[in-house]
Amino acid sequence: MGSAVWLFLLVVSIHIYIVAAETDPDDNSSLRAVMSEWKNVPSNWGRGDPCDDKWVGIGCTGSRVTSINLPNMKLEGGLVGDIFFLSELKELDLSYNKGLRGILPPAVQNLKKLENLILVGCGFSGQIPDTIGSLPQLRILSLNSNAFSGNIPPSIGNLSTLNWLDMADNQLEGEIPVSNGSTTPGLDWLIHTKHFHFGLNKLSGPIPRKLFSSDMTLIHVLFENNMLSGPLPTTLGLVKTLEVVRFDNNSLEGDLPLNLNNLTSVQDLYLSNNKLTGPLPNLTGMSRLNTLYLSNNSFDSSDVPSWFPTLLSLTTLMMERTQLKGQIPASFFNLLQLQTVVLKQNELDGSFDIGPSFSNQLQIINLQGNSITSFNNTGGPISFDIVLVDNPVCQETGAEANDYCSLPQPDSSSVYTTPPMNCVPNSCGTGQISSPRCICAYPYTGTLQFRGLYFSNLRNETPYESLEQNLTRFFRFPELLVDTVSLSNPRMDQHQYLLLDLYLFPYGQDRFNRSGISKIASALSSQDYKPPEQYFGPYVFTGAAYEYFSDGPAHSNKSSAGIAIGAAVGASVLFILLVIAGIYAYRQRKRADRATKESNPFAHWDPKKSSGSIPQLKGARCFSFEELKKYTKNFSEANDIGSGGYGKVYRGTLPTGELVAIKRAQQGSMQGGLEFKTEIELLSRVHHKNVVSLLGFCFERGEQMLVYEYIPNGSxxxxxxxxxxxxxxxxxxxxxxxxxxxxxxxxxxxxxxxxxxxxxxxxxxxxxxxxxxxxxxxxxxxxxxxxxxxxxxxxxxxxxxxxxxxxxxxxxxxxxxxxxxxxxxxxxxxxxxxxxxxxxxxxxxxxxxxxxxxxxxxxxxxxxxxxxxxxxxxxxxxxxxxxxxxxxxxxxxxxxxxxxxxxxxxxxxxxxxxxxxxxxxxxxxxxxxxxxxxxxxxxxxxxxxxxxxxxxxxxxxxx
CATH class of the missing domain: 1.10.510.10 (Transferase(Phosphotransferase) domain 1)
Structure with a gap:
C-alpha cells in the first residue's frame, strides 16, 4: 500500500513539474531587456523562468506573458521599447512609481491585446501619442497624475471598448476633440465609456455640443479646474445615465441648459466658480441629487427657487454669490438628508424661519452677508451652526450676544481615526504603527482622493465605518494578506476633493512582501475595489513608497508536537523527495543552460575576430541557423533577393506566414563585423513606423545574419x-x-x-x-x-x-x-x-x-x-x-x-x-x-x- 502511494506521488509530482509553463523565448528576452533598463526591480527577477518561477508582478497564460502589475515598487527608468514586444500583454500597471519618467512611446500601438493601461502617479511627460487609439481591446486607460502635455489625442475615439478614461491632473491643453465626419474620431464616439476624467488640466475652448449624445452611457463627467469657456451644451441633458458632473472652476458662460432636470440619476452637480448667467433651471426632477455647487456665478436675480424642498436626497447646497433674493421656505430645512447650506453674499431678505422641525443631520446654515431682518426659531434647541453675520438682524443693539451673530469657532476636536478594537495601542519601533488590533507592523499607506461625495459632515463616523468594513471585506483575501484597515484625517482640499489617509496592515507578519504590495496597489489603481456607493463617488488612490519589503511571511515557531509529526512525515517521504529532487535538478540544469543561451546568445563572441565587444541586447530574438535555413528553403536561389559587399539577402517565410528579409554575411568576411553588432544594439531598441524593424539575428556556426521586416517596394x-x-x-x-x-x-x-x-x-x-x-x-x-x-x-x-x-x-x-x-x-x-x-x-x-x-x-x-x-x-x-x-x-x-x-x-x-x-x-x-x-x-x-x-x-x- 505504501509503495503504491509513493509511486502515485512520484507520478503526480513529475507531471506537475513537466507541465509547468516555461516562458515564450521572445517574451523572456523582452522581460530581461526591460530588467536591464529599470532600477529597483523585484529581487526574484532574473532568477529562473519568469512564468514558471513566478517573477513578482508577472502574470502568464501558458507560456505567454499577459500581465505586468508592478505598482509601488520604486521603479526607475522609462518605458523601453522591449516591453512593446510582449504581443500577448493584456494588462500593464506601473502606477505609483515616481521614478518612471520619459514619454509614452508611439510603439504602445504594438500591444494589440492590451485591455488595461494604468500609469497613475508616475513621472511621465510629453505628448500622449496618437497611436494610443490603435488598441482595439483597451478597457481602462488611466494616465492621471503625471506631467503629460499637448492635446488630447482624437484617436482615443477609436477605442470602442473603453470603459474608464482618466487623464486628470496633467498639463493637457487645447480643445476637447470631437469627430469630424465619419473618418476623423473624437471623444463623442466613446458611447460605451462610463468615465470621462479630465480635471486639473489646461483644457480650453468651448465644450463641443457634439461631445454628448443620448447614445452615451457616461456616469462620471469630470472637467473641473480647466480653462473651458462658452456655454454648457444642452446635449449634456441627453446623457441620462450621468451620476457625477463637474465643470467647476472654469470660465463657462451663458445660460444653464433648461433640460438639466432630465439628469435624474445625477448625485453630484458642481458648476461653481464660472461666469454663468441667465435664470436657474428647474431641477425638480433630480430626485437623487446629493450635492449642488453653484457658487460664484452671475445668475439672474430671482427668488429662492420653489423646487428646493423637492430635492429629497440633498445633503449639500452651495450657492454663494448667485444673486438669490427673497425668503427660504422653512420646509426646505426639513429635508431628511440635509447637512450643509451655504447661501452667503446673496440678496436674501425678510425673516429667516427654520420651521418647527428640521433635519437632524444639519451641521451648518451659513447666510452671512444677506439682508435678513429677523430670525424665528419655533423648533426647539439647535445643535448646529447658524451664521447670520453681516445681516441687518445682527446690526441691532445687543444682537451680538446671539450665537448666530458671530462666526463659529473652528472645531478643535479631532477628526475621524479608526479606533482600536478593544485593546490598548502599542508603542512601536521606528516606522512601525500600532494596528487596530494593537499589533505593531509596517502598514502599506496612501491617500484616497474622492472626486465625488454624497455627504458633507466630515465628522460623521458612519461613512468612514462603512468604508472600513468595505475595504476589510475586499482585501481580506488569502493572496492579499491584509489583516486590518485603518482610516484617518479626512479633509477637503482646495479642489473640493475629500482626502483620506489609508493604512493596510499585514496578516500574520509585520510587513508585506513585494507580491502583496503589487496586488493591493493594483486593485486600487485598476478600480477593482469599489467604495460604498451610498457615500462615495469616483476616487483615485495615491500609494506612498513602501520601505519595508520582506521576501515572504515571517517564520512562526512550531510546537514540539508539530516538529515530531513533521519529522515522521519527512521520514516517510524522504525517498520520494530524493527522487523528485534528482529529476528537478536535472531539468533545472537543462533549463539554466537554455536560459543562458537565450539571454546571452553571444557567449562565444570573439572580440578579436568579430570587431568589437559583446553586444548589449535589447530584446531582439535569437534565431538558430537551422530555423533560418528552413525559412529560406536552404537559402535557395529562388529566395535570393539581393546582394552587396556585405553578403546576400534572402526572403524568408516565418511559420506565422510573415515575410522577412534575412541579411547573411559572406562566410569568413571580416568586413561588417562592427556593422553587425551596431545594428543589433541600436535597431533592436528603436521602434517607429518610419524605421525598419529588426526582428532578430543569428550568430552561430560562423554565421552573422540579421532578420528584418520585409519591405516589398524597394528603395x-x-x-x-x-x-x-x-x-x-x-x-x-x-x-x-x-x-x-x-x-x-x-x-x-x-x-x-x-x-x-x-x-x-x-x-x-x-x-x-x-x-x-x-x-x-x-x-x-x-x-x-x-x-x-x-x-x-x-x-x-x-x-x-x-x-x-x-x-x-x-x-x-x-x-x-x-x-x-x-x-x-x-x-x-x-x-x-x-x-x-x-x-x-x-x-x-x-x-x-x-x-x-x-x-x-x-x-x-x-x-x-x-x-x-x-x-x-x-x-x-x-x-x-x-x-x-x-x-x-x-x-x-x-x-x-x-x-x-x-x-x-x-x-x-x-x-x-x-x-x-x-x-x-x-x-x-x-x-x-x-x-x-x-x-x-x-x-x-x-x-x-x-x-x-x-x-x-x-x-x-x-x-
Missing part, C-alpha cells in the same frame, strides 16, 4: 531611377520625404540613447506596400551618450556625395551631419539625380542655378519633369529652400530634424495635402506603373540593407 533610389516601376509624383515625394524625416527625427530626439545614423541616402530609405518611407541600415550608426556634449569625435565614415563637409574636416560628428545628408536626399528627391553624377555635385549645381527672382527659382532644367511643374510651384520652392538650409556649410545654420518635419508638414498643407494621411498604394497611377514590374528591393544596385552604393558614390573610411 527610394529604385523608384527615383525608374527601376522599380513605381512613379513618384509630387504628393508621393513629399510623403516619402516626410516619413524619412520623421524616422531620422525619432532617432535624434526620442531614441534612448539618441542615435546619429551617419549614412542617410536614397538606397537606405525603403518603401513599404503603401509607399511609406522607412529608414534602414544602421551599420555605421553612432549612439550619443550623456557624456558626449554636442558631438562625438570619431573616424569619418559615410557615403561621398551625402557626407557633411564640416564632419569630414573636423571629424566631429553631430546630429547636424545627418541633417546635411538629408538635405542632399531632398535634392535627390526633386531632381531624381544621384548626388555625384558625371562629376557634378548636386549641391553645387543647385547653388549655381538658383535664382529666387524667377519662377521655380530657375531650376526647371534640374528638377525631375515627372514631378509636374504646373500645380505646386510654391510648395516646390519652399521644399528647395528647406533643402538648401539643410546643406549649409556650418552645422549651426542648419535646422534640426524636428524642424524639418514641421516645415515639410506645412508644405504639404499649403499644397492641399494631409500630412497625417497614409500613402495610397492603390491609386491608379501606382497600379499602372507597377504592372508587370519586377519589384526586388534588394538587388545588386539597391542593396538597401547592406549599405552598398550606387556607381557614382563610394564609402569613405579613412584610416
Amino acid at each position: 527610394l533610389s529604385d523608384s527615383l531611377s525608374g527601376k522599380s516601376g513605381i512613379r513618384l509624383d509630387w504628393p508621393r515625394r513629399l510623403k516619402v520625404a516626410l516619413g524619412a524625416a520623421k524616422g531620422v527625427a525619432y532617432l535624434h530626439e526620442l531614441a534612448n540613447p539618441p542615435i546619429i545614423h551617419r549614412d542617410i541616402k536614397s538606397t537606405n530609405i525603403l518603401l513599404d506596400e503603401r509607399l511609406n518611407a522607412k529608414v534602414a541600415d544602421f551599420g555605421l550608426s553612432k549612439p550619443m551618450g550623456d557624456s558626449e556634449k554636442g558631438h562625438v569625435s570619431t573616424q569619418v565614415k559615410g557615403t561621398m556625395g551625402y557626407l557633411d563637409p564640416e564632419y569630414y574636416m573636423t571629424q566631429q560628428l553631430t546630429e547636424k551631419s545627418d541633417v546635411y545628408s538629408f538635405g542632399v536626399l531632398m535634392l535627390e528627391i526633386i531632381t531624381a539625380r544621384r548626388p555625384i553624377e558625371r562629376g557634378k555635385y548636386i549641391v553645387r549645381e543647385m547653388r549655381m542655378s538658383m535664382d529666387k527672382m524667377k519662377s521655380l527659382y530657375n531650376l526647371q532644367q534640374i528638377l525631375d519633369p515627372a514631378i509636374g511643374f504646373g500645380t505646386s510651384s510654391k510648395g516646390l520652392e519652399r521644399f528647395v529652400e528647406l533643402a538648401m538650409r539643410c546643406v549649409e556649410e556650418s552645422g549651426t545654420d542648419r535646422p534640426t530634424m524636428g524642424e524639418v518635419v514641421k516645415e515639410i508638414e506645412n508644405i504639404m498643407q499649403m499644397d492641399g495635402m494631409n500630412p497625417n494621411a497614409e500613402s495610397a498604394s492603390s491609386s491608379a497611377t501606382y497600379e499602372d506603373a507597377t504592372k508587370g514590374a519586377d519589384l526586388h528591393p534588394y538587388d545588386n544596385d539597391s542593396f538597401a540593407y547592406s549599405g552598398a552604393f550606387p556607381h557614382s558614390a563610394a564609402k569613405i573610411e579613412p584610416h
Whole structure:
C-alpha cells in the first residue's frame, strides 16, 4: 500500500513539474531587456523562468506573458521599447512609481491585446501619442497624475471598448476633440465609456455640443479646474445615465441648459466658480441629487427657487454669490438628508424661519452677508451652526450676544481615526504603527482622493465605518494578506476633493512582501475595489513608497508536537523527495543552460575576430541557423533577393506566414563585423513606423545574419531611377520625404540613447506596400551618450556625395551631419539625380542655378519633369529652400530634424495635402506603373540593407 502511494506521488509530482509553463523565448528576452533598463526591480527577477518561477508582478497564460502589475515598487527608468514586444500583454500597471519618467512611446500601438493601461502617479511627460487609439481591446486607460502635455489625442475615439478614461491632473491643453465626419474620431464616439476624467488640466475652448449624445452611457463627467469657456451644451441633458458632473472652476458662460432636470440619476452637480448667467433651471426632477455647487456665478436675480424642498436626497447646497433674493421656505430645512447650506453674499431678505422641525443631520446654515431682518426659531434647541453675520438682524443693539451673530469657532476636536478594537495601542519601533488590533507592523499607506461625495459632515463616523468594513471585506483575501484597515484625517482640499489617509496592515507578519504590495496597489489603481456607493463617488488612490519589503511571511515557531509529526512525515517521504529532487535538478540544469543561451546568445563572441565587444541586447530574438535555413528553403536561389559587399539577402517565410528579409554575411568576411553588432544594439531598441524593424539575428556556426521586416517596394533610389516601376509624383515625394524625416527625427530626439545614423541616402530609405518611407541600415550608426556634449569625435565614415563637409574636416560628428545628408536626399528627391553624377555635385549645381527672382527659382532644367511643374510651384520652392538650409556649410545654420518635419508638414498643407494621411498604394497611377514590374528591393544596385552604393558614390573610411 505504501509503495503504491509513493509511486502515485512520484507520478503526480513529475507531471506537475513537466507541465509547468516555461516562458515564450521572445517574451523572456523582452522581460530581461526591460530588467536591464529599470532600477529597483523585484529581487526574484532574473532568477529562473519568469512564468514558471513566478517573477513578482508577472502574470502568464501558458507560456505567454499577459500581465505586468508592478505598482509601488520604486521603479526607475522609462518605458523601453522591449516591453512593446510582449504581443500577448493584456494588462500593464506601473502606477505609483515616481521614478518612471520619459514619454509614452508611439510603439504602445504594438500591444494589440492590451485591455488595461494604468500609469497613475508616475513621472511621465510629453505628448500622449496618437497611436494610443490603435488598441482595439483597451478597457481602462488611466494616465492621471503625471506631467503629460499637448492635446488630447482624437484617436482615443477609436477605442470602442473603453470603459474608464482618466487623464486628470496633467498639463493637457487645447480643445476637447470631437469627430469630424465619419473618418476623423473624437471623444463623442466613446458611447460605451462610463468615465470621462479630465480635471486639473489646461483644457480650453468651448465644450463641443457634439461631445454628448443620448447614445452615451457616461456616469462620471469630470472637467473641473480647466480653462473651458462658452456655454454648457444642452446635449449634456441627453446623457441620462450621468451620476457625477463637474465643470467647476472654469470660465463657462451663458445660460444653464433648461433640460438639466432630465439628469435624474445625477448625485453630484458642481458648476461653481464660472461666469454663468441667465435664470436657474428647474431641477425638480433630480430626485437623487446629493450635492449642488453653484457658487460664484452671475445668475439672474430671482427668488429662492420653489423646487428646493423637492430635492429629497440633498445633503449639500452651495450657492454663494448667485444673486438669490427673497425668503427660504422653512420646509426646505426639513429635508431628511440635509447637512450643509451655504447661501452667503446673496440678496436674501425678510425673516429667516427654520420651521418647527428640521433635519437632524444639519451641521451648518451659513447666510452671512444677506439682508435678513429677523430670525424665528419655533423648533426647539439647535445643535448646529447658524451664521447670520453681516445681516441687518445682527446690526441691532445687543444682537451680538446671539450665537448666530458671530462666526463659529473652528472645531478643535479631532477628526475621524479608526479606533482600536478593544485593546490598548502599542508603542512601536521606528516606522512601525500600532494596528487596530494593537499589533505593531509596517502598514502599506496612501491617500484616497474622492472626486465625488454624497455627504458633507466630515465628522460623521458612519461613512468612514462603512468604508472600513468595505475595504476589510475586499482585501481580506488569502493572496492579499491584509489583516486590518485603518482610516484617518479626512479633509477637503482646495479642489473640493475629500482626502483620506489609508493604512493596510499585514496578516500574520509585520510587513508585506513585494507580491502583496503589487496586488493591493493594483486593485486600487485598476478600480477593482469599489467604495460604498451610498457615500462615495469616483476616487483615485495615491500609494506612498513602501520601505519595508520582506521576501515572504515571517517564520512562526512550531510546537514540539508539530516538529515530531513533521519529522515522521519527512521520514516517510524522504525517498520520494530524493527522487523528485534528482529529476528537478536535472531539468533545472537543462533549463539554466537554455536560459543562458537565450539571454546571452553571444557567449562565444570573439572580440578579436568579430570587431568589437559583446553586444548589449535589447530584446531582439535569437534565431538558430537551422530555423533560418528552413525559412529560406536552404537559402535557395529562388529566395535570393539581393546582394552587396556585405553578403546576400534572402526572403524568408516565418511559420506565422510573415515575410522577412534575412541579411547573411559572406562566410569568413571580416568586413561588417562592427556593422553587425551596431545594428543589433541600436535597431533592436528603436521602434517607429518610419524605421525598419529588426526582428532578430543569428550568430552561430560562423554565421552573422540579421532578420528584418520585409519591405516589398524597394528603395527610394529604385523608384527615383525608374527601376522599380513605381512613379513618384509630387504628393508621393513629399510623403516619402516626410516619413524619412520623421524616422531620422525619432532617432535624434526620442531614441534612448539618441542615435546619429551617419549614412542617410536614397538606397537606405525603403518603401513599404503603401509607399511609406522607412529608414534602414544602421551599420555605421553612432549612439550619443550623456557624456558626449554636442558631438562625438570619431573616424569619418559615410557615403561621398551625402557626407557633411564640416564632419569630414573636423571629424566631429553631430546630429547636424545627418541633417546635411538629408538635405542632399531632398535634392535627390526633386531632381531624381544621384548626388555625384558625371562629376557634378548636386549641391553645387543647385547653388549655381538658383535664382529666387524667377519662377521655380530657375531650376526647371534640374528638377525631375515627372514631378509636374504646373500645380505646386510654391510648395516646390519652399521644399528647395528647406533643402538648401539643410546643406549649409556650418552645422549651426542648419535646422534640426524636428524642424524639418514641421516645415515639410506645412508644405504639404499649403499644397492641399494631409500630412497625417497614409500613402495610397492603390491609386491608379501606382497600379499602372507597377504592372508587370519586377519589384526586388534588394538587388545588386539597391542593396538597401547592406549599405552598398550606387556607381557614382563610394564609402569613405579613412584610416
